[in-house]
Amino acid sequence: MINKKINELIAYAKAHLHLGVDDDYYAANRLLYLLKLTTFTKEEVDEDLDFFEIMEYILNYACGKNLLESDTVTSRDAFEGKIVDCLLPRPSELTNLFRQEYKKGPLTATNFFHDLSIASNYIKTKRIEKNIKYDYAGKYAALEITINLSKPEKDPKDILAQSLIKDNYPTCPLCMENVGVYQATSLAPRSNHRVISLTLNHEVDAWGMQYSPYAYFPEHTIVLRKDHSPMYVNELSFAELVDFINKFPHYLIGSNAGLPIVGGSILGHHHFQGGRYDFPIEKARVLQKYKANRKVTVEVLDWPMAVIRVSSDNENALLDEVNKIYEAWYNYENKDISIFKHTDQDHNTVTPILKLNGAQYQFYIVLRNNYATEDQPYGWYHPRKERFHIKKENIGLIEVMGLAILPGRLVEELDLIKDCLINNKDPKEFPELEKHLPWIEELKEKNISQDELSETLRQEVGHIFEQVLEDCNVFKYGSKEDLYRFVEKII
Numbered sequence: 001m002i003n004k005k006i007n008e009l010i011a012y013a014k015a016h017l018h019l020g021v022d023d024d025y026y027a028a029n030r031l032l033y034l035l036k037l038t039t040f041t042k043e044e045v046d047e048d049l050d051f052f053e054i055m056e057y058i059l060n061y062a063c064g065k066n067l068l069e070s071d072t073v074t075s076r077d078a079f080e081g082k083i084v085d086c087l088l089p090r091p092s093e094l095t096n097l098f099r100q101e102y103k104k105g106p107l108t109a110t111n112f113f114h115d116l117s118i119a120s121n122y123i124k125t126k127r128i129e130k131n132i133k134y135d136y137a138g139k140y141a142a143l144e145i146t147i148n149l150s151k152p153e154k155d156p157k158d159i160l161a162q163s164l165i166k167d168n169y170p171t172c173p174l175c176m177e178n179v180g181v182y183q184a185t186s187l188a189p190r191s192n193h194r195v196i197s198l199t200l201n202h203e204v205d206a207w208g209m210q211y212s213p214y215a216y217f218p219e220h221t222i223v224l225r226k227d228h229s230p231m232y233v234n235e236l237s238f239a240e241l242v243d244f245i246n247k248f249p250h251y252l253i254g255s256n257a258g259l260p261i262v263g264g265s266i267l268g269h270h271h272f273q274g275g276r277y278d279f280p281i282e283k284a285r286v287l288q289k290y291k292a293n294r295k296v297t298v299e300v301l302d303w304p305m306a307v308i309r310v311s312s313d314n315e316n317a318l319l320d321e322v323n324k325i326y327e328a329w330y331n332y333e334n335k336d337i338s339i340f341k342h343t344d345q346d347h348n349t350v351t352p353i354l355k356l357n358g359a360q361y362q363f364y365i366v367l368r369n370n371y372a373t374e375d376q377p378y379g380w381y382h383p384r385k386e387r388f389h390i391k392k393e394n395i396g397l398i399e400v401m402g403l404a405i406l407p408g409r410l411v412e413e414l415d416l417i418k419d420c421l422i423n424n425k426d427p428k429e430f431p432e433l434e435k436h437l438p439w440i441e442e443l444k445e446k447n448i449s450q451d452e453l454s455e456t457l458r459q460e461v462g463h464i465f466e467q468v469l470e471d472c473n474v475f476k477y478g479s480k481e482d483l484y485r486f487v488e489k490i491i
Protein backbone atom coordinates (compact mmCIF):
# COMPACT_ATOMS: atom_id res chain seq x y z
CA MET A 1 0.00 0.00 0.00
CA ILE A 2 2.79 2.46 0.82
CA ASN A 3 4.19 1.85 -2.68
CA LYS A 4 0.83 2.85 -4.16
CA LYS A 5 0.72 5.99 -2.02
CA ILE A 6 4.18 7.01 -3.21
CA ASN A 7 2.95 6.52 -6.78
CA GLU A 8 -0.08 8.67 -6.02
CA LEU A 9 2.06 11.36 -4.48
CA ILE A 10 4.32 11.46 -7.52
CA ALA A 11 1.31 11.63 -9.87
CA TYR A 12 -0.07 14.48 -7.75
CA ALA A 13 3.26 16.30 -7.84
CA LYS A 14 3.43 15.98 -11.63
CA ALA A 15 -0.07 17.43 -11.93
CA HIS A 16 0.19 20.19 -9.33
CA LEU A 17 3.75 20.74 -8.06
CA HIS A 18 5.69 21.02 -11.32
CA LEU A 19 7.57 17.76 -10.85
CA GLY A 20 9.36 17.17 -14.16
CA VAL A 21 8.61 14.23 -16.48
CA ASP A 22 12.02 12.65 -15.86
CA ASP A 23 11.98 13.22 -12.14
CA ASP A 24 9.74 10.43 -10.89
CA TYR A 25 12.42 7.89 -9.93
CA TYR A 26 14.54 10.70 -8.48
CA ALA A 27 11.61 11.86 -6.33
CA ALA A 28 10.60 8.29 -5.45
CA ASN A 29 14.14 7.44 -4.31
CA ARG A 30 14.30 10.51 -2.10
CA LEU A 31 10.97 9.46 -0.56
CA LEU A 32 12.27 5.91 -0.04
CA TYR A 33 15.20 7.27 1.95
CA LEU A 34 12.93 9.43 4.04
CA LEU A 35 10.52 6.55 4.73
CA LYS A 36 13.33 4.03 5.24
CA LEU A 37 12.15 1.86 2.36
CA THR A 38 14.33 0.04 -0.14
CA THR A 39 12.21 -0.60 -3.24
CA PHE A 40 9.76 1.23 -5.46
CA THR A 41 7.57 -0.15 -8.26
CA LYS A 42 5.65 2.03 -10.68
CA GLU A 43 1.88 1.54 -10.47
CA GLU A 44 -1.11 2.98 -12.31
CA VAL A 45 -3.03 5.39 -10.11
CA ASP A 46 -6.35 7.24 -10.35
CA GLU A 47 -6.31 10.73 -11.73
CA ASP A 48 -8.56 12.03 -8.99
CA LEU A 49 -6.04 12.39 -6.17
CA ASP A 50 -6.57 14.02 -2.82
CA PHE A 51 -3.40 15.45 -1.30
CA PHE A 52 -4.69 15.30 2.26
CA GLU A 53 -5.83 11.71 2.01
CA ILE A 54 -2.48 10.56 0.53
CA MET A 55 -0.48 12.58 3.05
CA GLU A 56 -2.46 11.31 6.02
CA TYR A 57 -1.74 7.74 4.98
CA ILE A 58 1.98 8.40 4.56
CA LEU A 59 2.27 10.32 7.84
CA ASN A 60 0.46 7.55 9.70
CA TYR A 61 2.83 5.06 8.11
CA ALA A 62 5.85 7.14 9.16
CA CYS A 63 4.47 7.48 12.68
CA GLY A 64 3.92 3.75 12.91
CA LYS A 65 7.55 3.18 11.94
CA ASN A 66 8.74 5.75 14.51
CA LEU A 67 10.21 7.98 11.82
CA LEU A 68 8.83 11.16 13.40
CA GLU A 69 10.31 12.85 16.47
CA SER A 70 6.90 12.59 18.09
CA ASP A 71 3.30 12.19 16.99
CA THR A 72 2.41 15.86 17.41
CA VAL A 73 0.83 18.20 14.85
CA THR A 74 4.07 20.20 14.69
CA SER A 75 6.18 17.11 14.12
CA ARG A 76 3.77 15.77 11.48
CA ASP A 77 3.76 19.17 9.74
CA ALA A 78 7.56 19.21 9.67
CA PHE A 79 7.72 15.68 8.23
CA GLU A 80 5.06 16.54 5.66
CA GLY A 81 7.20 19.54 4.64
CA LYS A 82 10.14 17.18 4.17
CA ILE A 83 8.05 14.82 1.99
CA VAL A 84 6.79 17.73 -0.14
CA ASP A 85 10.35 19.03 -0.47
CA CYS A 86 11.23 15.80 -2.34
CA LEU A 87 8.68 16.78 -4.99
CA LEU A 88 8.98 20.56 -5.31
CA PRO A 89 11.28 22.48 -7.65
CA ARG A 90 14.46 23.78 -6.03
CA PRO A 91 14.25 27.46 -5.01
CA SER A 92 16.19 28.77 -8.03
CA GLU A 93 14.18 26.56 -10.44
CA LEU A 94 11.02 27.98 -8.95
CA THR A 95 12.25 31.55 -9.40
CA ASN A 96 12.99 30.73 -13.06
CA LEU A 97 9.50 29.26 -13.53
CA PHE A 98 8.01 32.35 -11.84
CA ARG A 99 9.95 34.61 -14.22
CA GLN A 100 8.67 32.69 -17.24
CA GLU A 101 5.12 33.13 -15.97
CA TYR A 102 5.80 36.81 -15.26
CA LYS A 103 6.46 37.33 -18.97
CA LYS A 104 2.76 36.52 -19.47
CA GLY A 105 1.88 39.07 -16.81
CA PRO A 106 2.30 39.74 -13.09
CA LEU A 107 -1.10 38.23 -12.26
CA THR A 108 -0.20 35.00 -14.08
CA ALA A 109 3.03 34.85 -12.09
CA THR A 110 1.46 35.36 -8.66
CA ASN A 111 -1.37 32.94 -9.56
CA PHE A 112 1.29 30.37 -10.44
CA PHE A 113 3.17 30.77 -7.15
CA HIS A 114 0.04 31.05 -5.04
CA ASP A 115 -1.58 27.96 -6.61
CA LEU A 116 1.62 26.02 -6.02
CA SER A 117 1.79 27.15 -2.38
CA ILE A 118 -1.76 25.90 -1.87
CA ALA A 119 -1.24 22.64 -3.77
CA SER A 120 1.86 21.88 -1.67
CA ASN A 121 -0.13 22.67 1.51
CA TYR A 122 2.48 25.30 2.37
CA ILE A 123 -0.49 27.66 2.75
CA LYS A 124 -2.59 25.81 5.31
CA THR A 125 -5.93 26.37 3.58
CA LYS A 126 -7.86 23.80 5.60
CA ARG A 127 -6.76 25.32 8.88
CA ILE A 128 -7.35 28.88 7.69
CA GLU A 129 -10.97 27.87 6.97
CA LYS A 130 -11.43 27.25 10.70
CA ASN A 131 -10.98 30.96 11.48
CA ILE A 132 -14.13 32.74 12.59
CA LYS A 133 -14.88 35.82 10.51
CA TYR A 134 -17.60 38.40 10.73
CA ASP A 135 -18.25 42.09 10.16
CA TYR A 136 -18.86 44.74 12.74
CA ALA A 137 -20.85 47.72 11.46
CA GLY A 138 -18.77 50.36 13.20
CA LYS A 139 -19.11 54.12 13.08
CA TYR A 140 -16.29 54.51 10.54
CA ALA A 141 -16.82 51.51 8.26
CA ALA A 142 -17.68 47.84 8.49
CA LEU A 143 -14.68 46.46 10.38
CA GLU A 144 -13.73 42.84 9.84
CA ILE A 145 -13.17 40.60 12.83
CA THR A 146 -11.15 37.39 12.59
CA ILE A 147 -10.71 35.03 15.51
CA ASN A 148 -7.61 33.10 14.67
CA LEU A 149 -8.08 29.35 15.05
CA SER A 150 -5.76 28.27 12.25
CA LYS A 151 -2.42 28.01 14.02
CA PRO A 152 -2.20 24.73 15.94
CA GLU A 153 -1.42 24.99 19.63
CA LYS A 154 2.06 23.77 20.43
CA ASP A 155 2.30 20.48 22.24
CA PRO A 156 4.37 20.65 25.46
CA LYS A 157 6.65 18.00 23.90
CA ASP A 158 7.49 20.42 21.06
CA ILE A 159 8.07 23.28 23.46
CA LEU A 160 10.45 21.16 25.52
CA ALA A 161 12.31 19.97 22.40
CA GLN A 162 12.58 23.55 21.13
CA SER A 163 13.95 24.77 24.46
CA LEU A 164 16.84 22.33 24.07
CA ILE A 165 17.92 23.87 20.76
CA LYS A 166 20.92 26.07 21.44
CA ASP A 167 21.79 27.17 17.90
CA ASN A 168 20.66 30.56 16.82
CA TYR A 169 19.78 29.23 13.39
CA PRO A 170 17.84 30.39 11.43
CA THR A 171 18.58 33.86 12.77
CA CYS A 172 14.91 34.87 12.53
CA PRO A 173 11.71 33.48 10.99
CA LEU A 174 12.13 35.66 7.89
CA CYS A 175 15.74 34.85 7.09
CA MET A 176 16.68 33.01 3.90
CA GLU A 177 18.24 30.40 6.20
CA ASN A 178 14.70 29.07 6.62
CA VAL A 179 14.48 27.85 3.03
CA GLY A 180 14.56 24.06 3.26
CA VAL A 181 15.56 23.87 6.90
CA TYR A 182 14.15 20.93 8.87
CA GLN A 183 12.79 22.01 12.23
CA ALA A 184 10.46 19.49 13.77
CA THR A 185 9.70 21.87 16.61
CA SER A 186 9.29 25.20 14.86
CA LEU A 187 5.84 26.67 14.38
CA ALA A 188 5.69 26.33 10.60
CA PRO A 189 7.37 23.60 8.56
CA ARG A 190 10.22 24.95 6.47
CA SER A 191 11.54 22.11 4.31
CA ASN A 192 8.92 23.02 1.70
CA HIS A 193 9.51 26.75 2.15
CA ARG A 194 10.26 28.60 -1.06
CA VAL A 195 11.10 32.26 -1.61
CA ILE A 196 10.95 33.83 -5.08
CA SER A 197 13.86 36.12 -5.86
CA LEU A 198 12.92 39.73 -6.66
CA THR A 199 14.59 42.93 -7.75
CA LEU A 200 13.21 45.99 -5.99
CA ASN A 201 14.31 49.58 -6.30
CA HIS A 202 17.28 48.61 -8.51
CA GLU A 203 18.66 46.09 -6.00
CA VAL A 204 19.03 43.05 -8.22
CA ASP A 205 17.85 39.80 -6.57
CA ALA A 206 18.27 41.39 -3.13
CA TRP A 207 14.64 40.69 -2.22
CA GLY A 208 12.43 37.67 -1.71
CA MET A 209 8.72 37.02 -1.87
CA GLN A 210 6.78 34.29 -0.11
CA TYR A 211 3.22 33.59 0.98
CA SER A 212 2.14 33.42 4.59
CA PRO A 213 1.26 29.84 5.64
CA TYR A 214 -1.52 31.16 7.88
CA ALA A 215 -2.87 33.85 5.59
CA TYR A 216 -4.98 36.47 7.32
CA PHE A 217 -6.43 37.63 3.98
CA PRO A 218 -6.30 36.40 0.37
CA GLU A 219 -2.80 35.95 -1.08
CA HIS A 220 -1.18 37.28 2.10
CA THR A 221 2.35 37.89 0.91
CA ILE A 222 5.59 38.65 2.71
CA VAL A 223 8.24 40.60 0.81
CA LEU A 224 11.59 40.56 2.54
CA ARG A 225 15.17 41.69 2.15
CA LYS A 226 17.41 38.67 1.73
CA ASP A 227 19.89 39.98 4.28
CA HIS A 228 18.95 40.08 7.95
CA SER A 229 18.81 43.83 8.53
CA PRO A 230 16.43 45.85 10.73
CA MET A 231 13.10 47.32 9.65
CA TYR A 232 13.18 50.90 8.41
CA VAL A 233 10.41 53.26 7.40
CA ASN A 234 11.66 56.24 5.42
CA GLU A 235 12.16 57.66 1.95
CA LEU A 236 13.88 54.48 0.86
CA SER A 237 11.12 52.13 2.00
CA PHE A 238 8.44 54.29 0.35
CA ALA A 239 10.30 53.98 -2.96
CA GLU A 240 10.57 50.21 -2.42
CA LEU A 241 6.80 49.99 -1.90
CA VAL A 242 6.13 51.94 -5.09
CA ASP A 243 8.46 49.70 -7.06
CA PHE A 244 6.70 46.60 -5.73
CA ILE A 245 3.34 48.00 -6.87
CA ASN A 246 4.80 48.81 -10.28
CA LYS A 247 5.81 45.17 -10.57
CA PHE A 248 2.64 43.70 -9.00
CA PRO A 249 -0.11 46.26 -9.64
CA HIS A 250 -2.89 43.88 -8.57
CA TYR A 251 -1.53 43.66 -5.01
CA LEU A 252 -1.63 45.94 -2.02
CA ILE A 253 1.62 46.39 -0.09
CA GLY A 254 2.46 47.97 3.23
CA SER A 255 4.97 48.07 5.99
CA ASN A 256 4.76 47.94 9.72
CA ALA A 257 6.30 50.85 11.56
CA GLY A 258 9.94 50.27 12.43
CA LEU A 259 9.64 51.07 16.15
CA PRO A 260 8.69 48.85 19.11
CA ILE A 261 5.08 48.92 20.41
CA VAL A 262 3.63 50.44 17.23
CA GLY A 263 5.55 48.17 14.87
CA GLY A 264 5.20 44.55 13.88
CA SER A 265 6.43 41.50 15.73
CA ILE A 266 9.65 41.10 13.71
CA LEU A 267 11.59 44.36 13.80
CA GLY A 268 14.97 42.75 13.19
CA HIS A 269 14.35 41.86 9.55
CA HIS A 270 13.15 44.40 6.98
CA HIS A 271 9.98 43.21 5.30
CA PHE A 272 6.63 44.24 3.87
CA GLN A 273 3.26 42.56 3.86
CA GLY A 274 0.86 42.56 0.98
CA GLY A 275 -1.89 40.67 -0.73
CA ARG A 276 -4.88 40.81 -2.97
CA TYR A 277 -7.70 42.20 -0.94
CA ASP A 278 -9.86 45.28 -0.44
CA PHE A 279 -9.57 46.39 3.19
CA PRO A 280 -12.19 48.33 5.19
CA ILE A 281 -9.96 51.45 5.29
CA GLU A 282 -10.48 51.87 1.55
CA LYS A 283 -14.16 52.59 2.21
CA ALA A 284 -13.43 55.31 4.79
CA ARG A 285 -15.20 58.62 4.28
CA VAL A 286 -13.11 61.67 3.41
CA LEU A 287 -13.11 64.42 6.05
CA GLN A 288 -10.90 66.94 4.28
CA LYS A 289 -9.56 67.03 0.76
CA TYR A 290 -6.62 69.17 -0.38
CA LYS A 291 -4.96 69.66 -3.72
CA ALA A 292 -1.25 69.59 -2.89
CA ASN A 293 -0.42 70.51 -6.48
CA ARG A 294 -1.69 69.77 -9.97
CA LYS A 295 -0.75 66.12 -9.63
CA VAL A 296 -1.33 65.20 -6.01
CA THR A 297 -4.43 65.01 -3.80
CA VAL A 298 -4.14 64.75 -0.01
CA GLU A 299 -7.08 63.60 2.07
CA VAL A 300 -7.71 63.18 5.77
CA LEU A 301 -9.85 60.09 6.30
CA ASP A 302 -12.61 59.48 8.82
CA TRP A 303 -10.89 56.61 10.56
CA PRO A 304 -10.28 55.66 14.22
CA MET A 305 -6.57 56.36 13.71
CA ALA A 306 -4.94 59.42 12.13
CA VAL A 307 -4.79 58.55 8.41
CA ILE A 308 -3.72 60.72 5.51
CA ARG A 309 -4.25 59.41 1.98
CA VAL A 310 -2.02 60.73 -0.78
CA SER A 311 -3.17 60.02 -4.35
CA SER A 312 -1.51 60.63 -7.67
CA ASP A 313 -0.98 58.96 -11.01
CA ASN A 314 2.55 60.29 -11.02
CA GLU A 315 5.06 58.20 -9.08
CA ASN A 316 7.59 60.96 -8.39
CA ALA A 317 5.01 63.56 -7.38
CA LEU A 318 3.46 60.96 -5.08
CA LEU A 319 6.75 60.10 -3.41
CA ASP A 320 7.67 63.79 -2.98
CA GLU A 321 4.43 64.42 -1.09
CA VAL A 322 4.68 61.23 0.99
CA ASN A 323 8.25 62.10 1.97
CA LYS A 324 7.17 65.62 2.95
CA ILE A 325 4.40 64.27 5.18
CA TYR A 326 6.72 61.70 6.73
CA GLU A 327 9.42 64.32 7.45
CA ALA A 328 6.85 66.70 8.93
CA TRP A 329 5.43 63.99 11.17
CA TYR A 330 8.87 62.75 12.21
CA ASN A 331 9.65 66.26 13.47
CA TYR A 332 6.18 67.07 14.80
CA GLU A 333 5.71 67.87 18.44
CA ASN A 334 2.68 69.28 20.23
CA LYS A 335 3.06 68.99 23.98
CA ASP A 336 -0.37 70.61 24.51
CA ILE A 337 -1.99 67.49 23.13
CA SER A 338 0.64 65.08 24.48
CA ILE A 339 2.56 64.38 21.28
CA PHE A 340 6.23 63.99 22.17
CA LYS A 341 8.57 63.37 19.27
CA HIS A 342 11.67 62.49 21.25
CA THR A 343 12.70 61.59 24.79
CA ASP A 344 15.55 59.10 25.08
CA GLN A 345 14.63 57.93 21.55
CA ASP A 346 12.53 59.07 18.56
CA HIS A 347 8.82 58.33 18.86
CA ASN A 348 7.17 59.41 15.62
CA THR A 349 6.82 57.04 12.72
CA VAL A 350 4.19 55.90 10.23
CA THR A 351 2.54 52.75 8.97
CA PRO A 352 2.58 53.16 5.18
CA ILE A 353 0.27 51.19 2.87
CA LEU A 354 0.10 51.48 -0.90
CA LYS A 355 -2.46 50.32 -3.45
CA LEU A 356 -3.42 51.22 -6.97
CA ASN A 357 -6.92 52.51 -7.58
CA GLY A 358 -7.28 52.51 -11.35
CA ALA A 359 -4.35 54.59 -12.57
CA GLN A 360 -3.95 56.33 -9.21
CA TYR A 361 -1.41 55.30 -6.61
CA GLN A 362 -3.01 55.65 -3.19
CA PHE A 363 -0.64 55.87 -0.25
CA TYR A 364 -2.22 55.54 3.19
CA ILE A 365 0.03 57.21 5.73
CA VAL A 366 -1.03 56.22 9.24
CA LEU A 367 0.61 58.42 11.86
CA ARG A 368 2.07 56.51 14.80
CA ASN A 369 3.87 57.36 18.04
CA ASN A 370 5.35 54.95 20.57
CA TYR A 371 5.82 57.30 23.53
CA ALA A 372 5.56 55.29 26.76
CA THR A 373 5.75 56.21 30.44
CA GLU A 374 5.96 54.25 33.68
CA ASP A 375 2.21 54.43 34.21
CA GLN A 376 1.54 53.46 30.57
CA PRO A 377 4.45 51.15 29.75
CA TYR A 378 2.73 49.83 26.61
CA GLY A 379 2.63 53.30 25.17
CA TRP A 380 0.18 56.17 25.02
CA TYR A 381 -1.05 55.10 21.60
CA HIS A 382 -1.48 51.41 22.22
CA PRO A 383 -4.65 49.49 23.21
CA ARG A 384 -5.62 50.58 26.71
CA LYS A 385 -5.24 48.13 29.57
CA GLU A 386 -9.00 47.72 30.03
CA ARG A 387 -9.18 46.29 26.50
CA PHE A 388 -6.31 43.81 26.89
CA HIS A 389 -8.82 41.03 27.56
CA ILE A 390 -9.71 41.24 23.86
CA LYS A 391 -6.53 42.61 22.28
CA LYS A 392 -3.16 43.22 23.87
CA GLU A 393 -0.73 42.83 20.98
CA ASN A 394 0.77 45.55 18.79
CA ILE A 395 -1.55 47.08 16.23
CA GLY A 396 0.14 46.40 12.92
CA LEU A 397 -0.77 47.31 9.38
CA ILE A 398 -3.45 44.64 8.92
CA GLU A 399 -5.37 45.90 11.91
CA VAL A 400 -4.76 49.52 11.01
CA MET A 401 -6.63 48.77 7.79
CA GLY A 402 -9.65 47.54 9.77
CA LEU A 403 -9.11 43.77 9.90
CA ALA A 404 -8.83 42.49 13.48
CA ILE A 405 -6.82 39.38 14.21
CA LEU A 406 -7.96 38.21 17.62
CA PRO A 407 -6.63 35.29 19.68
CA GLY A 408 -8.28 31.86 19.37
CA ARG A 409 -8.79 31.64 23.15
CA LEU A 410 -11.72 34.05 22.71
CA VAL A 411 -13.96 31.35 21.22
CA GLU A 412 -14.04 29.25 24.39
CA GLU A 413 -14.05 32.30 26.63
CA LEU A 414 -17.06 33.83 24.84
CA ASP A 415 -18.92 30.51 25.12
CA LEU A 416 -18.16 30.42 28.82
CA ILE A 417 -19.33 34.02 29.27
CA LYS A 418 -22.57 33.10 27.48
CA ASP A 419 -22.98 30.11 29.77
CA CYS A 420 -22.49 32.30 32.85
CA LEU A 421 -24.97 34.91 31.66
CA ILE A 422 -27.67 32.42 30.64
CA ASN A 423 -27.34 30.03 33.56
CA ASN A 424 -26.48 32.56 36.26
CA LYS A 425 -23.11 30.97 36.92
CA ASP A 426 -20.46 32.92 38.80
CA PRO A 427 -17.72 33.88 36.29
CA LYS A 428 -15.25 34.17 39.20
CA GLU A 429 -15.23 30.39 39.34
CA PHE A 430 -13.48 30.25 35.96
CA PRO A 431 -9.87 31.48 36.08
CA GLU A 432 -9.82 32.12 32.30
CA LEU A 433 -12.63 34.66 32.74
CA GLU A 434 -10.79 36.75 35.31
CA LYS A 435 -9.57 39.24 32.71
CA HIS A 436 -13.15 39.64 31.41
CA LEU A 437 -14.84 40.28 34.79
CA PRO A 438 -15.44 44.06 34.47
CA TRP A 439 -16.77 43.49 30.93
CA ILE A 440 -19.08 40.69 32.11
CA GLU A 441 -20.51 43.07 34.72
CA GLU A 442 -21.25 45.61 31.98
CA LEU A 443 -22.87 42.90 29.86
CA LYS A 444 -25.07 41.81 32.79
CA GLU A 445 -26.42 45.32 33.15
CA LYS A 446 -27.52 45.32 29.53
CA ASN A 447 -30.02 42.50 30.16
CA ILE A 448 -29.40 40.95 26.75
CA SER A 449 -31.98 38.35 25.78
CA GLN A 450 -30.82 34.78 25.34
CA ASP A 451 -31.62 34.77 21.60
CA GLU A 452 -29.50 37.82 20.96
CA LEU A 453 -26.61 36.95 23.22
CA SER A 454 -24.29 35.27 20.67
CA GLU A 455 -24.65 38.06 18.13
CA THR A 456 -24.45 40.80 20.77
CA LEU A 457 -21.21 39.35 22.14
CA ARG A 458 -19.70 39.30 18.64
CA GLN A 459 -20.72 42.91 18.09
CA GLU A 460 -19.37 43.92 21.51
CA VAL A 461 -16.02 42.40 20.55
CA GLY A 462 -16.15 44.39 17.31
CA HIS A 463 -16.89 47.54 19.26
CA ILE A 464 -13.90 46.94 21.54
CA PHE A 465 -11.69 46.47 18.46
CA GLU A 466 -12.89 49.82 17.15
CA GLN A 467 -11.97 51.37 20.51
CA VAL A 468 -8.57 49.65 20.34
CA LEU A 469 -7.93 51.46 17.05
CA GLU A 470 -9.09 54.74 18.60
CA ASP A 471 -6.59 54.16 21.42
CA CYS A 472 -3.88 54.25 18.75
CA ASN A 473 -4.97 57.59 17.31
CA VAL A 474 -2.06 59.99 17.83
CA PHE A 475 -4.40 63.01 17.88
CA LYS A 476 -6.79 61.54 20.46
CA TYR A 477 -5.74 64.05 23.13
CA GLY A 478 -6.39 66.87 20.68
CA SER A 479 -9.00 67.16 17.94
CA LYS A 480 -9.48 66.56 14.23
CA GLU A 481 -8.62 70.25 13.73
CA ASP A 482 -5.12 69.60 15.11
CA LEU A 483 -4.69 66.92 12.46
CA TYR A 484 -6.03 69.25 9.73
CA ARG A 485 -3.61 71.98 10.85
CA PHE A 486 -0.74 69.50 10.70
CA VAL A 487 -1.65 68.59 7.09
CA GLU A 488 -2.36 72.16 5.99
CA LYS A 489 1.09 73.31 7.13
CA ILE A 490 2.71 70.77 4.82
CA ILE A 491 0.82 71.27 1.59
Ligand SMILES: [Zn+2]
Pocket: 171, 172, 173, 174, 175, 176, 227, 228, 229, 268, 269
Ligand atom coordinates in the same frame (compact mmCIF):
# COMPACT_ATOMS: atom_id res chain seq x y z
ZN1 LIG B 1 16.18 37.50 9.57
